Amino acid sequence: MTDAGQRGLGHSTNLVGRPPDWLASCAFNEAPAPLHIWGVREMNSSLFAMLDQAETPAEAGGAFLAYMTAMFGLDDEQRDEGSGKRRFRSSFLRLIQGWSFDSNGPEGAVLKGWVESRFGVCPSFHKGIIAQVSDPAWAGYVEEKMASGFHNNAIWVQLDLLFEFCQWAIARFAFPGQTHLTLFRGVNGFDEHRIVERIDRRAAVVRLNNLVSFTTDRSVADCFGDRILTAQVPLAKVLFFNGLLPATLPRGEAEVLALGGEYRVRVDYV
Template structure:
């Protein structure tokens, strides 16, 4: 199957009509939303965890807030950074958001990446457009392989989507309180190969385009890092309300790059420059 449509005719997206953030999935995925974003919160998360956010409000700096969040997650879900695989040392493996983020950093198309993309699908109504292969129909083999991985019991256990709900809400709290107060966007970079094979919705003149990115996307705040990942560099204004993870969110974290940012995807206006 052809890997792309002609410019102006991007791959058809698969999505849901409902989600858990109170915004239309089509609107969430649009370049219009990304240009002028609105706050996003997953229904019920803050209301059901008042003690966490009361504790966070007492934090004096980002490190103290991150430590408080980790302590809460360990108490709630029995996780810790040194957990072993099932059976190793007599300790039972528990799925955790830390393992998912670490797995994503090595391979976004691995089983951990499938669970993360599945969380975005469930909470935001945006389905992935790629997982090991292009996904352009719900009945196709690429979709079936993605579903099989996202629901596998090894990582889709221990209320893992609830863990990710809490991570997202903590990230949004940290963005507003400490990291980027008063800001709506971050200017970030992404290195890509075969740019013309991406879902280009519109050419906007010069090096500008509207590009459909996957439902969960890694960016970097360091352009030199992006240079290592492709022959084109996309410069993108990413709404902070879509950010799930950024370097410095936790005092110790599993993403290798300090400048890496993980955000919910959709259609973004980009400037595409050669390395």
């Protein structure tokens, strides 16, 4: 573990072959490198061969959903009813939907747990500040992230595929040739976002959670707080953005879900 007081909790290993401290640093954000979860594309080569045939983002999104439905039995018709009862099968779609309602709910814990497992960066907030493993918030987070109801259908493998598909779609259709997006986040205070360095009244380095929501629309950020954080977010850190998939998920907030860590941000006041 790293020094929680300086860099936050983290692991020394992950599944992307990049040092976790670097992934969570401003240095990575300013000069990002590609991120790929080991073995995902190689073990699902048929998916990416199919995606390479897509001519539009909608066609690619539809192909991805069809693959995920077939692989993980996400349709109602494919659910196991051998016991006479419908068996719930966890789905990455439900996690994204749950996150949009409450990032500190059980779905949020599972998503943060996936980031911890794959990238080695632990959450800094889940219903409370997490500065060390002895904090009550850490125990609550661990309990929720490992809830058996979410781990009966290889949910982290589903998220691995979502991340790799997102990175493929970014390069192929959404933002070809770009390295960053200018994104916004509205906050009412810095309880969840520790200030690492105050550069001046309008600029700071803040420690964001290991997974965090941004928006591409500044006016949307105004609805979520009286302070607006503006950040240059590396596309290599993006897990999900509105328009990635067909009209399956809410689109009203122009949301982008990205890996967190330390970010150099501009702070404006509404």
